[in-house]
Amino acid sequence: MSAVLKMGGADRAPPRHFLEIMDHDPATLRRMLELGVQAKRGAVAGRPLAGKTVALIFEKPSTRTRVSFEVGIRQLGGDAIVLSSRDMQLGRGETPADTARVLSRYVDAIMLRTDNVAKIRELAEHATVPVINGLTDVSHPCQIMADVMTFEEHRGAIAGQVVAWTGDGNNVAQSFIQAAARFGFILRIATPPELAPPVTLIEWARTQGARIELTSDPVAAVKDARCVVTDTWVSMSDEKPDAGAINRHNLLAPYQLNQALLKRAAPDAIVMHCLPAHRGEEITDEVMDGPHSVVFDEAENRLHAQKGVLLWALGGAG
Numbered sequence: 001m002s003a004v005l006k007m008g009g010a011d012r013a014p015p016r017h018f019l020e021i022m023d024h025d026p027a028t029l030r031r032m033l034e035l036g037v038q039a040k041r042g043a044v045a046g047r048p049l050a051g052k053t054v055a056l057i058f059e060k061p062s063t064r065t066r067v068s069f070e071v072g073i074r075q076l077g078g079d080a081i082v083l084s085s086r087d088m089q090l091g092r093g094e095t096p097a098d099t100a101r102v103l104s105r106y107v108d109a110i111m112l113r114t115d116n117v118a119k120i121r122e123l124a125e126h127a128t129v130p131v132i133n134g135l136t137d138v139s140h141p142c143q144i145m146a147d148v149m150t151f152e153e154h155r156g157a158i159a160g161q162v163v164a165w166t167g168d169g170n171n172v173a174q175s176f177i178q179a180a181a182r183f184g185f186i187l188r189i190a191t192p193p194e195l196a197p198p199v200t201l202i203e204w205a206r207t208q209g210a211r212i213e214l215t216s217d218p219v220a221a222v223k224d225a226r227c228v229v230t231d232t233w234v235s236m237s238d239e240k241p242d243a244g245a246i247n248r249h250n251l252l253a254p255y256q257l258n259q260a261l262l263k264r265a266a267p268d269a270i271v272m273h274c275l276p277a278h279r280g281e282e283i284t285d286e287v288m289d290g291p292h293s294v295v296f297d298e299a300e301n302r303l304h305a306q307k308g309v310l311l312w313a314l315g316g317a318g
């Protein structure tokens, strides 16, 4: 995009942010997924992101998000700049608002992985280019887009199917709750009561018609489920010095996704995990490497699903 165009902006359409699954209606989310599936099939013509640059900002470590975004943007003909907030003024106090105002003059979209959802909201409020959520302490929407894509590749339409979550009611679980409302699957969540997802989010999802069942019993959650999902017992945001008051390993041990628990699911259940996995903790080797596991398809689909998000946000696709 030319510098002249960058200096204007007042008359431009509002940017297409992708901050939370809940921000979008089912048709828009479906459009993003369709675009991702087309990209995966090689059916996206030309270089739709040619001449566009995306800033990828990380406040926390990443393997999948970093590499899948960078590779995906390049494959669509665009450029990516990977930035660590530690090397930016953002890391020493420049506000997300000012960072947004400045970066909007240079780049065509911004992806942020942050410890604090308030930062990405502030960034989006002040950016004139699309802002994409690459994980916060309370959400991971790109992951869940890939997860829905993966379920549907393996088992067909997700609407009406039972998905079971066992473990911590963390950021990934919270995006699953949003997705249950938008994609129409039944979500059963088993967590220790201390680590249950926020009541306000569950209430929101139910007002949207979501079918969400909460329990502290992983066996009850998993019974006959077509998909069983878990995630780490200690998320990156739990590594803050003030986050260690409860012993997560003791609380979460009964929620391990092992062969005995998986046997309670539907015979053709698939197993998902956003990765990185802590083998022997939230998931056993036997399950992770077993015939029900689709975790590496799921990791691959980050690439394709995010292409769908990028094409929707930047590519002029409807």
Ligand code: CP
Pocket (backbone or CB within 6 Å): 061, 062, 063, 064, 065, 066, 135, 143, 274, 275, 276
């Ligand atoms: N699942 C996921 O977001 O992985 P990374 O932390 O490696 O990006």
Ligand code: NVA
Pocket (backbone or CB within 6 Å): 135, 170, 171, 172, 231, 232, 234, 235, 236, 237, 274, 275, 276
């Ligand atoms: N819940 C994990 C997901 C990592 C991709 C975390 O936030 O660390």
